Amino acid sequence: MIEGIFVSSAALNVQQERLDLLSQDLENINTCGYKKRSLIIENNFKDLVNSNTESLLKKNIKDIPEINYSGLAPFIAHDYTDFSPAVMKETKVPTDFALNSEGFFVIQTSDNEQYTRNGTFSIDADGYLVNISGNKVLGEDGPLKTGAQNFLLAKDGAITVNGQSAGKIRVVTFEEPQLLLYEGSGCFSQPSQGAGLKDEENPQISRGFLELANVDLPDDMVNMIEISRTYEANQRVIRTQDDLLGKAIQIGNAK
Known part of the structure; x- marks a missing residue:
């Protein structure tokens, strides 16, 4: 449960970074020669799957180690600038x-x-x-x-x-x-x-x-909406997991 909160918190941080870069692009939409910037976002999901593939194929469930779900947390691999020419x-x-x-x-x-x-x-x-x-x-x-x-x-x-x-x-x-x-x-x-x-x-x-700037306003507005929805979804996940964690603690104390 704690790991779930960690994953959602990491997702919030990534979306905030995306929003900051997107805001910079929109601020410079009238700056001649401006080049838009983006992020490469990754997680370790592929590594988690690959490390357990052999046991899964053999159906040796008992041999599958406990998965560290914190490895699913998204992270920013690097940012980059799109130097493609503009109009x-x-x-x-x-x-x-x-x-x-x-x-x-x-x-x-x-x-x-x-x-x-x-x-x-x-x-x-x-x-x-x-x-x-x-x-x-x-x-x-x-x-x-x-x-x-x-x-x-x-x-x-x-x-x-x-x-x-x-x-x-x-x-x-x-x-x-x-x-x-x-x-x-x-x-x-x-x-x-x-x-x-x-x-x-x-x-x-x-x-x-x-x-002109190579910023695509319609595309950026779509990304802005997607970032907002993803951010809100992860906030709801954190609140839900926090509530469940609180109830688990109450049950533990009652015993």
Whole structure:
């Protein structure tokens, strides 16, 4: 009975984690370049069955050990980010960029480099190309300075101002993108061990377009309802088992 409460409590924790990630996705549904996140949820049911299969097949019931039902408790194996591309929206804003290839723009923050698919850029007072947080967008040779919006942009990210080269937008890919750490606003950073960063030699960039978030609102609303029902069901199970446990204790005390 105690194990049953443990299993249901573990299920509540898993559903809460699912809800937290789902809420994050919905909060960022209007964040360009945002990538939705999900959980891989597992339990040890297969291991419990496999460990007792031989005895069950031989019908040697007496040889079957007592099953530890706490092994049925769900747990989060790991989380992951869905980096699949999303729909592109035309804005006609000259400083809005969208990547047509796999890869990330590189942003210089005060602490580190960050990587994003969010190409909502602008020109700051000093003439540098910056993101929505005011951090500089990096080119292959450092921060990009265009001076004004009337620069030319080639498909591969090369920038020309008044006939002179002003650098090339740096675009990178990762061998292990699932290792990237989410920093908010559609930005990621590398862990200390790295994630296999490589510069993309021939990126494909569209000017005047933005990649939207790859969040599926109808699908997320269905998941929200499913999480709510699962959470309520496990709460009822815990209450029922708690009541039964209380009655068992009363019977034991009466004896």
